[in-house]
Amino acid sequence: MTPLIIWLFMRILTSITAAMTSSFKPLTPLEKMVAMLPPSVPVSQWLERVFVSPWIRWDALWYQTIVTHGYSATDGTAQFHPLYPLLAIPLARLGLLSSISLLLVSSLTGIAVYYFFFKLAQIDLPRNDATFALMLFAFAPPALILFAPYSEAVFLLLAVLTMFFLLNKSWWLAGIMGGLAALTRQQGIFLLVPMAWELWENAGRTAANLRKQRRDWLSLLLIPSGLLLWLIYRAIILNDLQAGYKTFQQFIYSTLISPSASKVVPEQQFIWPWLALKATYQKLVTQPDIDIWVDICLGVLFVILLGISWTRMRISYRLYSLQIFLVSFSYYTGTIHPYMGLPRHLYLAFPIFISLAAVIKIPWIRLVVIALSAIAMLFLLVVYVLQTWIP
Template sequence: MPRGLGAETAARPPGGHGRRARAGRARGAGRDVSAATEPVRFREALRAVLPTFLAVRLGTLVLGLLSVGLFPPLDPVSVPGWPAPPMPDPGWHALFTAWERFDALWFLRIAEHGYATGDGSAAFFPLYPMAVRLVSTLLGGHPLAAALLVSNAAFLLALAVVYDLARSERSGSVARTTVLLLATFPTAFFFLAPYSEPLFLLLAALAFRAARRGRWAVAGAAGLGAALTRNVGAIVAVALAAEAFQRRREGERCLARGLLAAVAAASGTLLYLASWQLRSGDLLAPLHQQATWQRSFSWPWSTLAQATRIAFRYVGQTNGPYWLIDWVLVVPVLAVSVLALVRYRWIFSVYLWGGLLLPLSFVFPDRPLMSMPRFVLPLFPAFWAAAEVLERQRVPPWAAAAVGAAGLGLLLPLYVGWYYIF
């Protein structure tokens, strides 16, 4: 199977007070936070995002349980060394087993039994399953419970970091709306499932937050973790280098420290590749094993053109909605991401567009945007941009969140029923 809101906004226009305000915010906002105030700011951020997290967590928990018997399920698909849970699977334990679908099985298998040569497991980077294995050991050997704990804790912390970063880089209202949009995006349930996206979002946001505040050692360490979490983690290294060069262009003497942080981040990818060279003699095994999911190179514009043609060709036909769902979720993200090219610092633009263009370049031909609605989840600058568009157009954030939550309510039951939402 292929895988694959606030008072300050009312007091001033969304863009600030003209060009000078925007330029000042772009250059220095991230550096105005002192180390002494960091813990206080983070506690404030955690309190701000906790209600949203709890509402989404409880809502999806109930919906996941109901979804087990809501639709006739498709056949479960096991992975080598880890059988899929049976369907139907009645009982209260389905509160948790309902989340064990698709790539979650790979992460659980790797956490419990490790990697194997040639079975496709190399495509999954190691930090998330390592964290699951550690927590599972502490719990006495319960990998699914451990994976859910890791994902949920990482998502809560990631929301707080994204909120704090958005508050310092954009505004308090943009920060609040960003968290709301991110938590109610139609595929946001992947943040709560045994997937690596929440840990990656946390580490990437931590790296950028540290870099913007001149804490390059922290940025490098978090970037290294991000590169060990997902194959697109190397983009974090490029984004850190971009920030170092932009700081140098603005007259700061931090190029060497910034580039060292970027090298540290890139070393995460290199370490994982080197481990496969030692294990199997194939340095590029994590890339070669992407062939298991039948992905091949395509120019991003060709991917989008093909996806657009297919999305509207099969409307109303059996399985036709999959292509349309992909298109409806991905194309608006691409549209708002154009703002990043002209309004955001290089670090955020590079991360956002690198995270978009890379998966758009390696696609499953029969479903060009397969998994893209999940891949866009950690690209938080796109959600900043969406929040700013809503402010400019005076659209209430709750209205956009309601639309997203409706999509979430549709896609989560499909995911639980083994329909092709991955």
């Protein structure tokens, strides 16, 4: 019951906050046309305005396009991996709006994320500490994204399940979940490394046992298979994959992401983290804004949390989290918003919250941490709805 209660509280809290924020600055045509209060008829339109429309910001619009019109090689949609919108399409075919379909998928998978994260935390922690780990995860500032029409809820569910099955030595189930995660977001491929480590540990770190368990090792292939399926679809159906090998950037964007990615973010590339940090610092000094301050502050916070929790983390957790951090800090998105999406990307390193719960033991400190996290999360939700911060 604990995960469900926390999820219900968060769903109500975020919905009310988003609706109230949108009433101060309505942005969509529906928000401008229909007032939040008092309730009006038709009721369905009013409910959509209050509970759905405030969430339709930034990438949510791209997912709406995919659900409504499908993928195209020319409009930027091919950058987004398919599992999340695919789950919403059947609901849309039943007559629901694409926005409602996407929110339903995020909400339902969000409940499952909470439940299995709690189960995963209980493998390493007693129940009270596992509950605190869940609260850290649920109230973390970027956690608002679990309630928006974004792919993070689906991805985190699959990533958590991958780790859960790994620790229970259900290798093939872990591989299936990891493959589905790779169909949801590019970061899913990072689950390959912790899975390989857990298999190596299970073999006693010896080559002899490794050979005996070679059938288990075949399950590793399921994770890249998820990405491969998407690449094949892009190549054959969309004609979007035109592999180039002259430079690292050309290979990444022609093959692994999409040549049309610039339609979504005009300037983006993967560079050394210190170069991205230098460019971000220059932006902070010369043209500071809310967006850059939020990204930098939360980026620094996540690095601190990783350092605090590092010694308490399983090696497989470290390997996964380190990959997430390195790639997130290497993703440079131009001079205006140099670290676009940084907090949301770092949030995918969910094992941090499990290990952090083992470090913070004093009750009043736990209470203060959760309270400050909740305040920061609500602030991010407000600036997200106002479109002054890109998550």
